[in-house]
Amino acid sequence: MSAAPTACLLIIGDEILSGRTQDANLKFIGGRMAEMGIRLQEARVIPDVPDAIVEAINTCRARYTYIFTTGGIGPTHDDITTTCVAKAFGRNVVRDPEAVKTLMAYYGERANDARLKMTEVPDGPDVELINNRVTAAPGYRIENVYVLAGIPNIAQAMFEAVAPTLQGGDPVHSSHVDAFVRESEIAAELSAIQLRYPQVSIGSYPSLRDDKFCTSVVARSTDQGAISAVLNEVADAMRLKGAEPTRPPLG
Amino acid sequence: MSAAPTACLLIIGDEILSGRTQDANLKFIGGRMAEMGIRLQEARVIPDVPDAIVEAINTCRARYTYIFTTGGIGPTHDDITTTCVAKAFGRNVVRDPEAVKTLMAYYGERANDARLKMTEVPDGPDVELINNRVTAAPGYRIENVYVLAGIPNIAQAMFEAVAPTLQGGDPVHSSHVDAFVRESEIAAELSAIQLRYPQVSIGSYPSLRDDKFCTSVVARSTDQGAISAVLNEVADAMRLKGAEPTRPPLG
Numbered sequence: 221m222s223a224a225p226t227a228c229l230l231i232i233g234d235e236i237l238s239g240r241t242q243d244a245n246l247k248f249i250g251g252r253m254a255e256m257g258i259r260l261q262e263a264r265v266i267p268d269v270p271d272a273i274v275e276a277i278n279t280c281r282a283r284y285t286y287i288f289t290t291g292g293i294g295p296t297h298d299d300i301t302t303t304c305v306a307k308a309f310g311r312n313v314v315r316d317p318e319a320v321k322t323l324m325a326y327y328g329e330r331a332n333d334a335r336l337k338m339t340e341v342p343d344g345p346d347v348e349l350i351n352n353r354v355t356a357a358p359g360y361r362i363e364n365v366y367v368l369a370g371i372p373n374i375a376q377a378m379f380e381a382v383a384p385t386l387q388g389g390d391p392v393h394s395s396h397v398d399a400f401v402r403e404s405e406i407a408a409e410l411s412a413i414q415l416r417y418p419q420v421s422i423g424s425y426p427s428l429r430d431d432k433f434c435t436s437v438v439a440r441s442t443d444q445g446a447i448s449a450v451l452n453e454v455a456d457a458m459r460l461k462g463a464e465p466t467r468p469p470l471g
Numbered sequence: 472m473s474a475a476p477t478a479c480l481l482i483i484g485d486e487i488l489s490g491r492t493q494d495a496n497l498k499f500i501g502g503r504m505a506e507m508g509i510r511l512q513e514a515r516v517i518p519d520v521p522d523a524i525v526e527a528i529n530t531c532r533a534r535y536t537y538i539f540t541t542g543g544i545g546p547t548h549d550d551i552t553t554t555c556v557a558k559a560f561g562r563n564v565v566r567d568p569e570a571v572k573t574l575m576a577y578y579g580e581r582a583n584d585a586r587l588k589m590t591e592v593p594d595g596p597d598v599e600l601i602n603n604r605v606t607a608a609p610g611y612r613i614e615n616v617y618v619l620a621g622i623p624n625i626a627q628a629m630f631e632a633v634a635p636t637l638q639g640g641d642p643v644h645s646s647h648v649d650a651f652v653r654e655s656e657i658a659a660e661l662s663a664i665q666l667r668y669p670q671v672s673i674g675s676y677p678s679l680r681d682d683k684f685c686t687s688v689v690a691r692s693t694d695q696g697a698i699s700a701v702l703n704e705v706a707d708a709m710r711l712k713g714a715e716p717t718r719p720p721l722g
Binding site: 234238242243248249250251252253260266268272296298337371404425440 | 489517643645655
């Protein structure tokens with residue numbers, strides 16, 4: 221088995237860092253990466269500052285199999301992602317003829333300069349448009365960098381348009397067992413179980429439900445049998461503390 | 472006026488990258504930073520991988536005034552933040568006597584090893600606990616790194632406990648004007664306004680409301696008068712396109 225492909229998400233936009241807008245793209249892309257067996261190893265939220273964007277793109281594209289960016293490809297002055305991607309690759313920015321054609325067909329006489337800005341891509345025959353079912357404005361791929369819109373439903377449509385072309389790995393399965401028990405009461409047992417199952421990543425997530433302490437233990441692995449075995453043992457540990465697991469264990 | 476202090480948020484946890492959990496700490500801390508005049512220049516979401524955590528801490532603490540981390544300071548085996556922070560600073564991990572006392576007072580005989588793990592901090596007389604009103608387990612500060620819990624209400628309580636000790640800058644004010652207009656119809660005007668007001672950061676955010684295209688134009692600056700002037704001009708540009716701004720302009 222070859223090493224699993226890796227990925228990084230670059231979330232571009234002052235509005236995320238200022239707290240104005242809640243990002244929703246990480247949760248979606250993170251979930252899809254897990255399903256596809258691609259390891260999302262990092263996400264960075266960066267401001268609308270050219271040097272910061274160029275540096276993040278160049279650092280991350282050298283480090284991971286795939287880079288996804290979200291945000292900054294609209295029609296206004298604060299949409300600077302394409303300028304920065306082009307600079308990171310040492311290329312000029314050009315209007316893509318196919319994108320212009322699509323946009324003209326959609327807008328007709330209303331295709332002003334701002335709208336045509338959305339047809340801009342870095343120059344080069346290897347740049348591929350990412351058309352999508354939501355808008356007439358495309359994203360694009362350049363080498364291992366996938367440039368997507370920031371608006372979640374458009375980002376998702378663009379992601380799904382390229383998903384079939386991505387090289388996946390063994391899917392990472394995930395399952396969990398929950399109980400009304402404090403995680404500190406089963407911590408020793410979880411440590412022991414983790415040691416016996418190094419191929420499973422065991423996460424423990426506390427929360428309050430109905431004012432009672434609850435722990436959700438999540439097992440993630442490419443090996444579904446090992447997940448079942450782990451969750452059975454976790455459920456036993458919960459019962460030993462007098463807590464009934466809220467889901468039947470697998471298997 | 473001295474340069475504004477800067478900050479970076481490190482969100483630590485596989486559960487955020489896998490899409491299981493929606494992060495809520497960035498939105499909160501980003502908003503509070505803006506109010507306090509501290510420039511949040513980056514956020515990174517990193518996995519529960521020691522080398523990745525150590526590298527991110529050391530890269531970012533050299534670059535920004537303040538580093539906040541969230542996540543990974545609970546009682547279970549997957550809580551590895553303190554081990555990594557200590558390693559980043561080249562220090563050992565010890566149980567803090569004051570934290571042990573607080574925890575013992577809270578748990579009494581139920582203070583097992585897992586719970587005592589939550590009293591661990593990097594060694595050194597300069598490490599300061601961040602007590603909070605929600606839990607008996609503290610966060611802590613080491614130099615310019617503030618280590619907070621991941622659970623949002625605890626992270627927020629810890630943040631507010633240290634907020635009065637942070638050196639702020641001129642607060643960044645923010646206001647906006649919205650209208651049912653496509654952003655591409657006012658893009659040229661926004662560019663011209665941005666050029667005339669370099670001290671204001673103007674962001675344009677499109678959305679769909681009631682199936683109609685809407686644009687929210689946000690002006691951010693330390694200069695409230697400039698924000699008012701910008702938003703008056705933006706509102707005029709919207710009206711020229713036949714769209715009525717949904718808020719009266721300021722000033």
